[in-house]
Structures are given as structure tokens and as C-alpha cells.
Amino acid sequence: QSALTQPASVSGSPGQSITISCTATSSDVGSFDLVSWYQQHPGKAPKLIIYEVTKRPSGLSNRFSGSKSGNTASLTISGLQAEDEADYFCCSYAGTNTWVFGGGTKLTVL
Amino acid sequence: EVQLVQSGAEVKKPGESLKISCKTSGYSFSNYWIAWVRQTPGKGLEWMAMIYPGDSDTRYSPSFQGQVSISADRSLSAAYLQWGSLKASDTAIYYCARRGSSSFSFDPWGQGTLVTVSS
Numbered sequence: 001q002s003a004l005t006q007p008a009s010v011s012g013s014p015g016q017s018i019t020i021s022c023t024a025t026s027s028d029v030g031s032f033d034l035v036s037w038y039q040q041h042p043g044k045a046p047k048l049i050i051y052e053v054t055k056r057p058s059g060l061s062n063r064f065s066g067s068k069s070g071n072t073a074s075l076t077i078s079g080l081q082a083e084d085e086a087d088y089f090c091c092s093y094a095g096t097n098t099w100v101f102g103g104g105t106k107l108t109v110l
Numbered sequence: 111e112v113q114l115v116q117s118g119a120e121v122k123k124p125g126e127s128l129k130i131s132c133k134t135s136g137y138s139f140s141n142y143w144i145a146w147v148r149q150t151p152g153k154g155l156e157w158m159a160m161i162y163p164g165d166s167d168t169r170y171s172p173s174f175q176g177q178v179s180i181s182a183d184r185s186l187s188a189a190y191l192q193w194g195s196l197k198a199s200d201t202a203i204y205y206c207a208r209r210g211s212s213s214f215s216f217d218p219w220g221q222g223t224l225v226t227v228s229s
Contacts, residue, residue, distance in 0.1 A: 036215035038155075045205055045222055046147075046155070049216035089155050093214040097169040099145070101155040 004102035006077055011108040017078040020105045022090030024071040034093035035073040037066060040104075041086045049088075050075060077107070083110040112136040113225040114144075114206050114220035121226045122123060122196050129192035130223045132206030134225035142166040145216055146191045150202045160209065161189060196227045 003026035012018040024032050035053050038046035048057055050066035053073060063078045073092075078086055090102040132144065142153040145160040156204040157173045161167070170178075182189045188207055204223050207216035 034214040038216075042136040046207075046216075047219070048131060048215055048217035051210070051213055051217075057217065091155075091157075091215070094148040097143075098171060099214075101147075101157060104154040 001102045003094070004090075004092060006090060006102040006105045008103070009106045009108065010068075011110055012060060013110045014080055014082065017076060018107065020075045020077075020088050020107070021110075022075070022084050022092075022102050024073075024092065026100075032068060032071055032073065032092060033105045035066070035068065036091045037064075037073075037075045038089045038091065039086050040089065046089060061072045080109055082109050112208065112218055115210060115221045116204075116206060116219060116220040119224040119226070121228070123228055123229055124198055125195050126227075127192070127194050128196055128225065129165050129190050130204060130225070132189045132191075134187045134189070134191075134208070137208075140180075140184055141209060144179075144189040145207050145209060146189075147205045147207060147219075148174075148202045148215075149205065150221070158204075163189065181186065196225075198227050198229075200225060202229045 003023055005023045010018050037050040039049050040046045049064050053068045054066045058095050063075045087104050087106050089104045094100045113135050116184050123127055140163045143160050143162050145156045148156045148158050159170045159180045161180045161182050163184055179192050205219050207219040
């Protein structure tokens with residue numbers, strides 16, 4: 001059982017905004033300030049899109065943003081596009097050089 | 111450009127051994143942790159273990175401690191994941207990924223290695 005809980009699926013129409021939540025169910029993730037998010041298209045490797053809760057890698061679209069409130073981190077995708085349809089995983093540092101992933105959320109663009 | 115290129119798909123029988131590789135280029139291999147992550151349809155992504163090639167320091171998830179071992183060869187800029195005795199439940203895609211030097215995230219990732227264990 002993952003220490004990070006995500007909804008199994010979310011959906012939205014092109015142009016809309018969606019938010020994917022990631023809730024820590026264990027104190028193993030500490031202050032939950034070291035959350036990262038990954039996008040994975042079918043048959044492809046995961047790709048880093050958000051790190052340390054709110055930071056975007058260089059060159060990544062600003063349509064992707066991250067936030068945190070208490071023990072829930074969130075990924076928001078604004079101006080939804082067809083190519084955003086993918087699986088999204090959150091991940092948190094769990095101390096002593098170990099990490100934990102969420103179960104993943106399938107985003108469908110209607 | 112930083113690249114992680116993994117070895118090809120494997121089909122093995124239960125009880126067999128296996129070692130898969132992750133060959134890196136474009137950066138100083140010794141100075142970055144390399145992680146291994148398992149992906150199965152039922153359990154999503156699971157962080158397995160990590161190695162620091164500079165001194166071969168390793169960390170294992172309790173779920174995988176004793177089930178796999180990881181290593182690195184600085185002369186080849188390559189990291190390895192190996193099993194001594196495979197089980198059907200080891201069937202999965204395995205990814206390697208580089209941890210950022212001062213960050214707690216993984217970027218980039220290798221393309222993945224599909225391991226199928228079946229009698």
C-alpha cells in the first residue's frame with residue numbers, strides 16, 4: 001500500500017484546467033516538501049515535470065504547476081491539450097535516501 | 111546531453127539469474143545517484159534501490175532488500191540491477207533514473223527494460 005494516494009483517474013476538456021491530488025497517508029514522508037511529479041505517456045519512460053513541490057524543470061511549459069496544502073500536494077494543468085493525456089505520478093522523499101511513489105492518475109482529455 | 115540507455119528486454123524462467131544494465135553518458139557518472147524503479151500494471155511505480163557510483167554507497171527499499179542487488183562500474187559509466195533467482199512476480203518494466211545533484215527528484219530516466227519471468 002502506497003504512502004501516497006492519488007485518484008485513479010481525472011478528465012477534462014481541451015482548454016480547461018485540471019488538478020491531480022497526492023495525499024500523504026504516512027508520516028514517513030516528513031514535511032512533504034520534497035514532492036516531485038512525473039508524466040508518463042503509454043510505452044514511454046516517466047518524465048519529470050515538477051520537483052520540490054512547485055519548481056518546473058527548465059523548458060517545461062508553464063501550464064504545469066505544483067502546490068501543497070498540509071499533507072496534500074497537487075498538480076494543476078491549465079489550458080488542457082490533447083498531448084497532456086498521460087499517466088501522472090507523484091513521488092516524495094521519505095528520508096534516509098529512500099523514496100515513495102503514488103499509485104498514479106490517468107488523465108483523459110475528452 | 112545526459113542519456114541513460116538500458117539493456118534490452120529479457121525473457122527468463124523462474125529460478126534463473128539476471129543482470130540488466132543502465133549505461134550513462136553526458137555527465138560525471140561518479141557524482142550522481144542512480145535509482146532503479148519497478149513498474150507493474152497492478153502496483154504502478156515502486157522505488158527499489160539507489161547507488162552512488164562515487165563510493166558504491168547503496169540504499170534499498172525494505173520491499174526489495176535481499177531480493178535484488180545493485181552495482182556500478184565507473185569505468186563503463188554503467189549501473190546494474192541483478193537477481194539471483196527470479197520469480198514470476200518479478201515480471202515488470204524496470205527503469206533507471208538519475209537523481210539530481212542537489213534535488214530530490216529523478217531526471218532523466220532510461221527507456222526501461224521489460225523483464226518477463228515465465229515457465
